[in-house]
Amino acid sequence: MKVIEVSNLRKRYRDHLAVDDVSFTVEEGEIFGVLGPNGAGKTTTVECVAGLRTPDSGTVKVLGGLSGTELKERLGVQLQSSAMPAKIKVWEALDLYASFYRTPADQGALMERVGLAGKRDTPYGKLSGGQQQRLSIALALIGGPRVAILDELTTGLDPQARRDTWELIEQVRADGVTIVLVTHFMEEAERLCDRLAVIDSGRVVAVDSPSGLISRAGGQQRVRFRPSGTFDDAVLGALPEVTGVRRDGGQVEVTGTGDLLLAVTAAVAAAGAVPADLRVEQATLDDAFLALTGKKISA
Amino acid sequence: MNKMILTEAKLFLREPGGPIFAILLPLALLLGLGSIPGFQTADPALGGQRVIDTQLPGMMVLLSVVTMALTALPGTLVAYRESGVLRRMSTTPVRPVRLLVAQVVNNVAVAVVATVLLIGLGNLVLGVAVPRSLLAFAGVFLLGSASMFGLGLLIAAVAPSAKAAPGIGSLLMFPLLFMAGMWVPREFLPDLAQRIGDFLPMAPFAQALRDTWAGHAPQPLHLAVMAATVLVTGVLSARLFRWE
Numbered sequence: 215m216k217v218i219e220v221s222n223l224r225k226r227y228r229d230h231l232a233v234d235d236v237s238f239t240v241e242e243g244e245i246f247g248v249l250g251p252n253g254a255g256k257t258t259t260v261e262c263v264a265g266l267r268t269p270d271s272g273t274v275k276v277l278g279g280l281s282g283t284e285l286k287e288r289l290g291v292q293l294q295s296s297a298m299p300a301k302i303k304v305w306e307a308l309d310l311y312a313s314f315y316r317t318p319a320d321q322g323a324l325m326e327r328v329g330l331a332g333k334r335d336t337p338y339g340k341l342s343g344g345q346q347q348r349l350s351i352a353l354a355l356i357g358g359p360r361v362a363i364l365d366e367l368t369t370g371l372d373p374q375a376r377r378d379t380w381e382l383i384e385q386v387r388a389d390g391v392t393i394v395l396v397t398h399f400m401e402e403a404e405r406l407c408d409r410l411a412v413i414d415s416g417r418v419v420a421v422d423s424p425s426g427l428i429s430r431a432g433g434q435q436r437v438r439f440r441p442s443g444t445f446d447d448a449v450l451g452a453l454p455e456v457t458g459v460r461r462d463g464g465q466v467e468v469t470g471t472g473d474l475l476l477a478v479t480a481a482v483a484a485a486g487a488v489p490a491d492l493r494v495e496q497a498t499l500d501d502a503f504l505a506l507t508g509k510k511i512s513a
Numbered sequence: 514m515n516k517m518i519l520t521e522a523k524l525f526l527r528e529p530g531g532p533i534f535a536i537l538l539p540l541a542l543l544l545g546l547g548s549i550p551g552f553q554t555a556d557p558a559l560g561g562q563r564v565i566d567t568q569l570p571g572m573m574v575l576l577s578v579v580t581m582a583l584t585a586l587p588g589t590l591v592a593y594r595e596s597g598v599l600r601r602m603s604t605t606p607v608r609p610v611r612l613l614v615a616q617v618v619n620n621v622a623v624a625v626v627a628t629v630l631l632i633g634l635g636n637l638v639l640g641v642a643v644p645r646s647l648l649a650f651a652g653v654f655l656l657g658s659a660s661m662f663g664l665g666l667l668i669a670a671v672a673p674s675a676k677a678a679p680g681i682g683s684l685l686m687f688p689l690l691f692m693a694g695m696w697v698p699r700e701f702l703p704d705l706a707q708r709i710g711d712f713l714p715m716a717p718f719a720q721a722l723r724d725t726w727a728g729h730a731p732q733p734l735h736l737a738v739m740a741a742t743v744l745v746t747g748v749l750s751a752r753l754f755r756w757e
Contacts, residue, residue: 283606287606290604293597293600299596301527354604
């Protein structure tokens with residue numbers, strides 16, 4: 215079932231076109247990523263989905279076409295840079311936000327879920343960045359939503375807090391909440407998302423799974439090693455998996471596709487040498503992004 | 514709505530600097546200045562009143578109201594806008610305007626507490642008469658407070674940053690307080706200044722407080738100016754207020 219359908223969305227701010235003909239759909243139960251560099255129009259897009267901005271043209275259909283209060287009852291949103299008053303305690307914030315919804319989630323269970331049960335009486339201002347983000351997620355989930363939009367969730371968090379947050383998101387999805395994740399972190403998108411919309415300059419460049427995007431970018435792999443003994447490069451060049459062989463000092467670099475590693479090691483062994491210091495480099499989402507947009511994303 | 518008011522009240526009491534200032538400063542001024550002998554003798558220029566009869570307590574009530582309305586309220590609201598508190602609330606089924614209402618209720622409550630203390634302690638310590646027509650006084654207090662808080666909301670609507678908001682409030686507050694007779698009783702101001710003051714938002718409030726304190730009816734012009742201020746600031750702030 216499609217929970218979000220966006221078609222031909224367009225939104226102009228005074229001097230620039232923030233969102234230019236964006237279309238995508240989000241299926242129930244998936245983690246859908248909206249990936250792009252800063253200023254690509256990601257936030258504007260999800261703000262239109264959340265009903266916080268009115269698009270200039272195009273349509274947004276959430277959960278079969280809910281709008282207004284009905285939409286906000288079923289859609290949890292965690293926006294970028296929205297703080298809470300410094301002196302509000304964790305339980306008070308949850309209690310207050312729970313009172314905004316008709317059928318709120320259980321506060322105690324939610325506090326456990328986001329790992330803040332021990333911080334119940336801690337004021338917002340005294341929480342760490344990661345804990346503040348966890349509270350933020352909890353506030354987006356307190357209404358018991360079917361869909362949650364999480365915008366730039368892990369920006370500014372240290373690597374450990376970031377991994378903890380990722381784990382939390384996977385658990386939330388396991389609870390049956392569809393998640394739209396806005397991010398400019400490749401690693402985050404690759405790790406969490408079932409599918410991704412790559413957005414650049416207000417346009418959708420591609421929608422695919424992370425591995426689909428990577429293979430679209432050519433799916434090139436690179437195998438590097440230092441051979442013990444000599445052999446003819448032609449041995450490698452003749453392999454169907456190999457697209458290129460290069461020697462750099464004592465090091466051999468082979469590029470290609472498919473089962474490249476197996477083919478190369480077997481051929482080198484057959485030629486009577488042993489590949490030492492063997493390393494494989496897969497193409498990453500970064501490479502895919504570069505191939506799709508011609509830009510490097512700035513982290 | 515009750516939960517929101519309660520939560521905001523708790524937050525308010527955890528940062529008690531503003532409220533304490535708005536309650537203690539006018540109270541200290543009333544009791545301190547009020548014990549100066551010169552202020553306790555009848556003055557023909559004040560129509561035979563003593564300074565401590567209506568001038569001083571009326572001004573102190575005004576001071577507590579405008580402190581909350583023009584500096585405390587805009588400061589908090591603009592900080593809420595800046596830090597995204599209002600934005601986050603706009604993602605929920607509840608409209609963020611409720612937060613504004615909760616804030617106004619709490620700020621007015623502080624001004625009410627201050628006023629009750631000013632009347633009570635003024636009476637007990639200095640023997641200042643309790644406002645003669647208490648009902649009319651309360652009516653004027655509410656109307657005047659509405660006009661001041663309307664002004665405060667307007668400041669919150671247009672202030673560019675949380676740092677700037679209280680500054681803009683003070684900038685507006687001091688000339689208006691002067692015209693209202695804070696430092697020099699209005700009776701001593703030139704006629705023209707008095708006349709101009711009649712049409713500015715604060716002096717009518719001050720004068721109406723003093724009038725009802727003494728048991729006189731407030732001037733219709735003053736009531737009209739206060740009501741107009743409520744209307745204009747209300748409409749303007751509703752139009753200009755930015756939630757993010």
